[in-house]
Every structure is written in C-alpha cells, then in structure tokens.
Amino acid sequence: MVRAVDHAYSLIREGILTGRHTPGVRLGEAELAELTETSRTPVREALRQLEMEGLVEVLPHRGARVTAWTAADLEEIYDLRAMLEAFAADRAASRIGSEDTDRMTGLCELIEAAAGPGAGQDLDRVAELNAEFHGLVRAAAGSTRLVTMLNAVVQLPLVVRTFHRYSPDDLARSCAHHRELVAALRAGDGLWARSVMRSHVLAAKAVLLRAAASETESR
Amino acid sequence: MVRAVDHAYSLIREGILTGRHTPGVRLGEAELAELTETSRTPVREALRQLEMEGLVEVLPHRGARVTAWTAADLEEIYDLRAMLEAFAADRAASRIGSEDTDRMTGLCELIEAAAGPGAGQDLDRVAELNAEFHGLVRAAAGSTRLVTMLNAVVQLPLVVRTFHRYSPDDLARSCAHHRELVAALRAGDGLWARSVMRSHVLAAKAVLLRAAASETESR
C-alpha cells in the first residue's frame, strides 16, 4: 500500500490536469478528503506540495484554488523552461550513455508514428512519449534540484493539452528537433544540445501563444 | 500571533543556517516540536517545506536529515543560480523603477562601508545587505515562480557563511559588480545586466570552490 499522501496528491493533480477541477474553483479540504477517501491530514500535505509546484494557490483561511494562468504567465514559464531545459541538455551531453540515446532514438520513431497524419494519429500518446523523451534528458543531467525545478514548470503545459494545438508543420519541426537533439547528445556537444533544446522549447512557446491569441480573438 | 508553522519553519531553518543542526544529524519530529514549543503537526509541514527548498531530506518512515553538500553539488547549485539570477536581472532591467535603483545605490555604499578593511568590518552585515540588494533585483523581475526557485538555491550559500571566505580583492570585485549592475539596470540594458549578474555569481562560485579545495587540502 502506498502512502495516503501520494494517493491524494496524484488524485488531485490528475483532477487538475484533466480539467475536472477548473481554474478558480474552490477546493475544500473536507471535500477533497472525501474524494480521495482519506482524511484531511494527507490532503493538507498534498495541497502544500501542489502549491509549491504552482498548480494551486492556497490563501490563508480562504482555502485552495486552482491557479489561473494569464498569457504573461505562460510566456514567463516557457522562458524559464527554455533556460532550464537547455541547461539540462548541456549537462546531459557530457553524461548520457548510449543505452539512453538508443532509447531516445526509439522514442523518436514511436512519436513520429503516433504524430503522423491520418487515422492512426494519437496526440495523447505523443504527449506521453514526449514526456519520457524529455525525462531521459533531465535524468541524464544528473541534478536532483534541476529536476525538481523543471517538474514545476513542465506540468503546466499538460493542463492546456499542448499537442492538440500543434499544426502538422509544428509537429514535424518538433520531431526534427528531437532527432537533432539525439545527434547532439551522441556527439557529446553541450553547446549544440543546449541550442537545439532552446529552439525546441521556444518553438513550443510560439505555438501556445499563437493558439492563445486566436482564442481570445475569436471571442 | 503568527502561524505556528511559520514559527517552526524559521526556527528550524535558523538552526540549520547557523550550524546548530549539522549535516547528517537526525531531526526527530518530537524533538523539534519541543524545541519550537508547538506540536508535531506544524513541524511536519515546516519539514516538508524545507525539503522542497533542499535544506533537509526526509526519507519515508526514517525521518529528516540535514542535507550534506558535496563539492559537485556546490558547483551545480552555483551554475543554476548564475543562470537564474542572470535571467532575473534581464527581466528586471526593463521593469525596475528609479526608487529601487536609488535604494540599490544606497545599499552599495552601505556594503562598501561594512566590507571595508579595518576594525569596522562586519561581514555578517555585508551578507544581510547583500541579500537585500539581490532581493530587490529578484522582486523587480516580477516572477513569483522565479523567486521561489531562486530562494531554493540562494539559501545554501548562507549555510557556509560565504562572505567570510572572501579576500579583500574578492570583496572589492563584488562591490564593483554591484555598482555595474545598478548602472546596467538604470540603462535598461537587459543583456548587460544579465552578463554582469552572471559574472557576479560565477565569481562567488570560484571563491567558494577555492576555499573548499584549500580546506580538503589542509587535512
């Protein structure tokens, strides 16, 4: 049996990421305790953790709310992420082993298959594989602090289901970045890897901002 | 009356920073509860928070220990900090107001007075003023996430009483960096500010690594 805290944490986090708890909605401790079938104590701890990761904000004596992101927040977070991921890629270039790069090549193929146009397209699977791909880079960077920080800024894009906003061209470019990143890592070239990763994240930021702009426009 | 959690948090944090709780020592919840004159509940929350900030590590069912830093950790943290502070300085350059830069100039003078050689030297006061100086930059960056991340990597140097390892030349260079940073911010030049801040932090890293090397050597 796992710890009740982790159980509550995953459940609440899942609820936010899948959109069950929409931004601004009030999350009572008692309510969440009932939902997770535990008591208020583990729920409290889970909420504190989610607060640190920026997914919820708790106001003293006013409870917890799911954080609502503005366009400026999005931009800021992606800039931060670009920097951190680039840093991780740089470190990974001099530490990663061939078994990891092999796996990454395999992931590239799987992603390209799932992202390819047609009936077989499965963008949620792309998101999943993409997460593993980037997870390998971060793990290879060998820095627990860096991983912690990245987790905080990486969870956000999941909330808005980033990949569903990618055009075919965007997807193709993303895959090309992945291939290039593997090449840079294999070559052990930190500067190259850093640069590619930076492009990769900033391209994702552009996609998101474009999508956000067209959304507000259409209202 | 402040919240018991904050009270416990500050007290434990203080204990670690002043060296009362040395790395590796086991911190029992009951023991800390007695020390902070509260119950175990707020102590638990404070420990979780300190864990996220990297000051302690709690192992499931095995309690909390003060984290022990290796030289590699130090290097990694300073590289991270250099990047994050540079990012903050960049953003601050286009947002900071003249009242803040004026205050920073005042702080420069105070720091130089406290750092000056002779009987009046007070390195702990330098550390304090330096913290305010950098705090202004981070606040001007206008990013709560960035501030959170920086807090995690900035607390560490306090543990090892960084400034007591600075040579007179190191101190002079540090003050020069401060002056230059204010100039860059006043000019609204993000790239300049970024570059100066990067130099500033990397210089600090060099001082610390040099000190660490001579320490291990002398044993």
Added chain:
DNA sequence: GCCGTTTAGATTGCGTGCAATCAGCGCCTG
C-alpha cells in the same frame, strides 16, 4: 565467531476533535 532471525522500542503516518479565524450577510445608522 559470524550471520540470519526475531522481538522490542521508537518514530512516523494518519485520523479525529476542538478552538481560532475569516467570509458572507443582514441590520442598524447617518
């Protein structure tokens, strides 16, 4: 004598009760 096993002690993790605090709202007053 060394190692695996078991048991006792201690400590954490979790559940629940109670009191302090705050948000919302109706009432009173100017």
Added chain:
DNA sequence: CAGGCGCTGATTGCACGCAATCTAAACGGC
C-alpha cells in the same frame, strides 16, 4: 440609499491518540 458594524456559519489550523512501519539490538543457529 449607501456605508459601517456585528453576528453566524463554515473552514482552516493545531493538538493529540493510535496503529503501522522501520531501526537496532538481542538471541539462537550454523
């Protein structure tokens, strides 16, 4: 009718108790 104030209901924050789990030491077997 608008603004301020006190009241009430609900929610959080904290303390404490109990059970599950782990550490460490003592014991027995090889």
